[in-house]
Amino acid sequence: MASSSYEQLQQDLHPPLTRHEASVESDRCYFCHDAPCVTACPTGIDIPLFIRQISTDNPTGSARTIFNENILGGMCARVCPTETLCEQACVRNTAEDNPVRIGELQRYATDHQMETGEQPFKRASITGCRVAVVGAGPAGLACAHRLALLGHEVDIFDANGKPGGLNEYGIAAYKSVDEFAQQEVAYILSIGGITLRQDEALGEDFILDDLKRDYQAVFLGMGLGAVNDLGIEGEELAGVVDAIEFIAELRQSQDYSQLDPGERTIVIGGGMTAIDAAVQSRMLGCEEVTLAYRRGVERMNASQFEQDLAKVNGVVIRNWLQPLRVVGENGQVTGVEFARMSEEGGQYGPTGETLILPCDRVLKAIGQQFVNSVATGDGASAVELEAGRIRVDAERRTSDSQVWAGGDCIAGGEDLTVAAVQDGKLAAESIHSTLTKG
Amino acid sequence: MADLSSEFLGIKSPNPFWLASAPPTDKEYNVVRAFEAGWGGVVWKTLGEDPHVVNVNGPRYGAMYSSDRTLIGLNNIELITDRPLQVNLDEITRVKRDWPDRAVVVSLMVPCEEQSWKTILKKVEDTGADGVELNFGCPHGMSERGMGAAVGQVPEYIQMVAEWCKQNTQMPVIVKLTPNITDIRGPARAAMAGGADAVSLINTINSIISVNLDTMSPEPSIDGWGSHGGYCGPAVKPIALNMVAEIARDPETAGMPISGIGGVTTWRDAAEFMALGAGNVQVCTAAMTYGFRIIEELTQGLSDWMDDQGYSQVSDIVGKATPNVKDWKNLNLNYISKAVIDQDLCIQCGRCHVVCEDTSHQAITAMVDGKRHFEVIDEECVGCNLCVSVCPVVDCISMEQVTEGMDVRTGKPIVSEYANWTTHPNNPSAQS
Ligand SMILES: Cc1cc2nc3c(=O)[nH]c(=O)nc-3n(C[C@H](O)[C@H](O)[C@H](O)COP(=O)(O)OP(=O)(O)OC[C@H]3O[C@@H](n4cnc5c(N)ncnc54)[C@H](O)[C@@H]3O)c2cc1C
Ligand SMILES: Cc1cc2nc3c(=O)[nH]c(=O)nc-3n(C[C@H](O)[C@H](O)[C@H](O)COP(=O)(O)O)c2cc1C
Ligand code: SF4
Ligand code: SF4
Ligand code: SF4
Numbered sequence: 001m002a003s004s005s006y007e008q009l010q011q012d013l014h015p016p017l018t019r020h021e022a023s024v025e026s027d028r029c030y031f032c033h034d035a036p037c038v039t040a041c042p043t044g045i046d047i048p049l050f051i052r053q054i055s056t057d058n059p060t061g062s063a064r065t066i067f068n069e070n071i072l073g074g075m076c077a078r079v080c081p082t083e084t085l086c087e088q089a090c091v092r093n094t095a096e097d098n099p100v101r102i103g104e105l106q107r108y109a110t111d112h113q114m115e116t117g118e119q120p121f122k123r124a125s126i127t128g129c130r131v132a133v134v135g136a137g138p139a140g141l142a143c144a145h146r147l148a149l150l151g152h153e154v155d156i157f158d159a160n161g162k163p164g165g166l167n168e169y170g171i172a173a174y175k176s177v178d179e180f181a182q183q184e185v186a187y188i189l190s191i192g193g194i195t196l197r198q199d200e201a202l203g204e205d206f207i208l209d210d211l212k213r214d215y216q217a218v219f220l221g222m223g224l225g226a227v228n229d230l231g232i233e234g235e236e237l238a239g240v241v242d243a244i245e246f247i248a249e250l251r252q253s254q255d256y257s258q259l260d261p262g263e264r265t266i267v268i269g270g271g272m273t274a275i276d277a278a279v280q281s282r283m284l285g286c287e288e289v290t291l292a293y294r295r296g297v298e299r300m301n302a303s304q305f306e307q308d309l310a311k312v313n314g315v316v317i318r319n320w321l322q323p324l325r326v327v328g329e330n331g332q333v334t335g336v337e338f339a340r341m342s343e344e345g346g347q348y349g350p351t352g353e354t355l356i357l358p359c360d361r362v363l364k365a366i367g368q369q370f371v372n373s374v375a376t377g378d379g380a381s382a383v384e385l386e387a388g389r390i391r392v393d394a395e396r397r398t399s400d401s402q403v404w405a406g407g408d409c410i411a412g413g414e415d416l417t418v419a420a421v422q423d424g425k426l427a428a429e430s431i432h433s434t435l436t437k438g
Numbered sequence: 439m440a441d442l443s444s445e446f447l448g449i450k451s452p453n454p455f456w457l458a459s460a461p462p463t464d465k466e467y468n469v470v471r472a473f474e475a476g477w478g479g480v481v482w483k484t485l486g487e488d489p490h491v492v493n494v495n496g497p498r499y500g501a502m503y504s505s506d507r508t509l510i511g512l513n514n515i516e517l518i519t520d521r522p523l524q525v526n527l528d529e530i531t532r533v534k535r536d537w538p539d540r541a542v543v544v545s546l547m548v549p550c551e552e553q554s555w556k557t558i559l560k561k562v563e564d565t566g567a568d569g570v571e572l573n574f575g576c577p578h579g580m581s582e583r584g585m586g587a588a589v590g591q592v593p594e595y596i597q598m599v600a601e602w603c604k605q606n607t608q609m610p611v612i613v614k615l616t617p618n619i620t621d622i623r624g625p626a627r628a629a630m631a632g633g634a635d636a637v638s639l640i641n642t643i644n645s646i647i648s649v650n651l652d653t654m655s656p657e658p659s660i661d662g663w664g665s666h667g668g669y670c671g672p673a674v675k676p677i678a679l680n681m682v683a684e685i686a687r688d689p690e691t692a693g694m695p696i697s698g699i700g701g702v703t704t705w706r707d708a709a710e711f712m713a714l715g716a717g718n719v720q721v722c723t724a725a726m727t728y729g730f731r732i733i734e735e736l737t738q739g740l741s742d743w744m745d746d747q748g749y750s751q752v753s754d755i756v757g758k759a760t761p762n763v764k765d766w767k768n769l770n771l772n773y774i775s776k777a778v779i780d781q782d783l784c785i786q787c788g789r790c791h792v793v794c795e796d797t798s799h800q801a802i803t804a805m806v807d808g809k810r811h812f813e814v815i816d817e818e819c820v821g822c823n824l825c826v827s828v829c830p831v832v833d834c835i836s837m838e839q840v841t842e843g844m845d846v847r848t849g850k851p852i853v854s855e856y857a858n859w860t861t862h863p864n865n866p867s868a869q870s
Contacts, residue, residue: 020507027505030830033788034804055505094785095831 026055040089042072062122063113077107124151137405139167140223142424148193159201203373220405225371235328239333243277243365261285262361269365271301386411395430440744445549447610449543450479458720459545475730479541484518500647511673513647535602569610575641588618592630600632615751639698642668671723675701686715705739712757783834
């Protein structure tokens with residue numbers, strides 16, 4: 001049995017900053033004018049201000065600044081690919097290739113405030129309006145919190161046993177240790193006025209019309225329910241697993257030794273999910289993990305930091321491999337046959353060469369799909385879609401004037417926690433102005 | 439290699455760096471360590487009459503920090519030596535005997551009576567020490583007893599005590615000045631009138647370093663109370679530099695030797711003090727912050743810079759900048775400069791823009807053709823240097839002189855002749 005490193009699964013990827021570290025790091029921020037980092041943050045947190053508040057030893061004020069724009073600032077501090085967001089834009093990057101560690105500072109302030117258990121805000125007086133939120137993921141939670149803050153009553157319906165969405169089931173274990181997702185949900189709910197209704201699924205237990213009848217407004221934040229199939233021969237073989245399912249099982253496991261890490265895993269995909277699945281396979285004890293992606297490194301959705309993380313953890317990344325079929329014996333996967341690809345003069349295609357990589361497990365991570373739970377009886381969608389996801393306007397209104405949507409389930413989404421939070425917040429503001437208009 | 443050896447009032451030392459009278463020079467043990475490390479000389483911690491004073495038994499120091507805890511200012515409520523006079527005198531005797539090539543000057547503070555000074559001067563002379571420094575500077579504690587700054591703030595007392603000392607000893611007499619005074623030239627003139635051979639400055643500045651907002655006690659806190667102390671370290675250097683320059687360029691005191699003190703931390707600080715007229719420098723806080731080994735950086739840095747500039751001995755640099763210190767009214771109003779941003783170095787933090795926009799002259803763009811871009815608008819730039827002061831990148835913004843054509847801000851032609859306020863048409867008392 002290969003060596004496992006369960007403790008790595010339970011340890012923070014970046015240990016929290018101490019007060020001294022936070023003080024030194026915060027001093028590096030230049031308090032830029034019209035700061036580029038703020039523009040690069042999907043939720044528009046006033047980064048120079050919150051960092052300055054850390055440097056003046058006012059973590060409470062700092063957390064207020066963060067939560068004001070992003071109530072999931074704690075989770076975002078842990079999971080945001082900062083190297084492609086705020087920290088990429090930081091002027092210190094230009095100056096010395098070494099940005100201010102915005103994410104870690106954000107965690108310092110939010111951890112401080114969440115430890116107190118106190119919300120830095122007071123709810124507005126009760127409006128009497130009731131809003132239904134579907135999905136207790138980042139989008140739904142952010143929407144619900146902002147609505148509650150503005151004085152509305154919110155019911156959140158979620159199909160799963162636990163709230164949090166992918167924060168609970170999808171985010172890599174080492175990014176959210178110590179049950180942080182659940183702690184954060186509890187913190188968000190402490191604002192009051194929000195009722196969680198788990199194990200109640202739209203499209204199964206009730207339909208959109210029920211919500212429209214019982215509530216003045218509805219927010220849809222149900223994420224993406226299904227994963228894309230490879231669509232190749234042998235996909236049904238035992239050992240071919242959906243990467244998100246694999247991660248969910250791992251995240252919910254109370255005892256990692258009960259999980260089978262496999263001996264040779266091939267992860268197919270080039271994004272964050274592929275990297276997370278590969279790294280966690282290694283930590284679980286899988287001897288050989290190969291990540292196969294069909295194009296070159298520069299086309300991978302995973303950032304340089306994530307690719308490096310995979311390599312440091314012993315994952316082999318192989319580019320230009322397109323899966324042709326999964327091969328197996330006795331119903332069990334034994335390998336994947338790939339076509340070698342190339343791109344010459346802008347022309348992407350097979351070189352004609354094929355190869356088989358042996359394995360006893362395949363993790364599929366080639367993207368997710370929207371499952372339309374707002375389909376009407378005749379199969380049509382109750383709200384208009386665009387490219388297979390819900391179409392919204394800038395305020396996150398759907399084609400139905402009583403329904404808003406945000407997060408992974410909308411068209412043009414970025415599939416990031418922080419983007420989902422922004423959607424939820426914007427939708428809440430829009431719902432609020434609609435409800436209070438008259 | 440430049441010759442760092444120094445002669446101040448005839449007192450020789452291998453380099454111009456002395457330790458100022460303070461804890462680093464309080465005991466034989468410390469002073470020997472300093473000499474072993476390479477310090478040129480010491481001014482022994484101030485001696486007083488027996489019975490010796492006592493210090494508080496709680497915290498004596500408080501600090502001002504930058505965010506990464508670099509110490510930028512130090513405050514103390516310590517008094518003069520708290521050891522018996524004879525113990526100090528015996529140690530001074532031994533140290534001077536064992537280290538004949540180093541300067542050993544003894545700092546003194548006794549009551550304002552001639553007999554007190556006469557008595558202690560005789561005792562110090564017997565140690566073989568090279569000179570005395572009269573401590574008219576400490577702003578706290580001793581001043582409540584009519585000594586230290588209480589003397590240094592009254593020019594007549596300074597002159598009187600300096601005269602007593604000159605009459606009662608052959609040793610060179612240095613008067614150490616307090617900065618807690620309106621015009622430093624008064625005390626310096628008084629010292630000179632009293633016959634003092636030199637002045638040294640500055641001593642510490644009256645200060646409360648901080649208040650503990652939980653207990654509401656000033657720091658350092660003694661059982662919930664605090665007292666004002668003396669401030670020193672890097673933060674006081676600009677104040678000290680000005681005071682040195684004021685004395686150096688005052689016609690009445692010009693040429694009087696000056697020992698420069700106050701925030702000397704690097705060789706560069708020392709060179710600046712000397713350029714403004716100090717014959718040597720004294721250091722306290724930097725040694726108390728980093729230990730004695732900084733002397734290596736101080737001596738090597740000064741020597742390397744002198745080599746670079748072609749100065750062969752320390753006296754070559756003393757007073758080099760003094761003639762360039764002028765009254766404001768003599769500055770050339772026809773000198774026009776404007777800020778220029780090096781776009782290759784600019785990291786686009788926008789600080790130059792926002793400070794110029796909010797607090798100055800609206801002379802830096804934030805956006806050009808829809809793009810984030812910081813550029814000086816010559817028509818608005820008054821050349822104030824604020825943007826240079828706040829830009830985080832070295833040499834990214836520079837002030838460049840405009841020598842031809844016209845100043846696009848005022849529309850007036852550039853004139854190469856010197857002209858100052860005394861002849862300016864807006865000056866009601868202009869002389870033509
Ligand atoms: C493996 C993995 C790793 C990731 N890692 C990162 C990362 O490191 N950083 C990052 O920024 N982003 C990451 N992401 C993306 C991020 O998790 C998502 O963008 C984000 O969670 C989207 O939030 P959401 O609220 O839209 O949806 P979700 O988080 O998916 O939440 C949707 C919620 O709706 C509920 N729901 C679904 N259907 C129904 C229904 N019919 N009725 C009622 N409830 C329903 C679900 O139970 C769930 O609770 C990762 C994604 C995956 C899959
Ligand atoms: C703790 C402490 C005690 C001091 N005691 C004396 C003293 O006894 N006599 C004296 O003349 N100056 C005393 N000083 C002042 C120093 O000699 C020196 O003038 C002042 O600190 C400025 O120099 P610096 O900025 O290098 O520290 C003391 C300073 C400190 C920090
Ligand atoms: S860009 Fe960097 S330095 Fe500027 S405000 Fe943002 S974090 Fe601070
Ligand atoms: S020198 Fe002063 S006026 Fe000119 S651009 Fe800089 S800050 Fe503005
Ligand atoms: S302060 Fe300096 S670095 Fe920042 S925008 Fe201005 S010129 Fe550029």
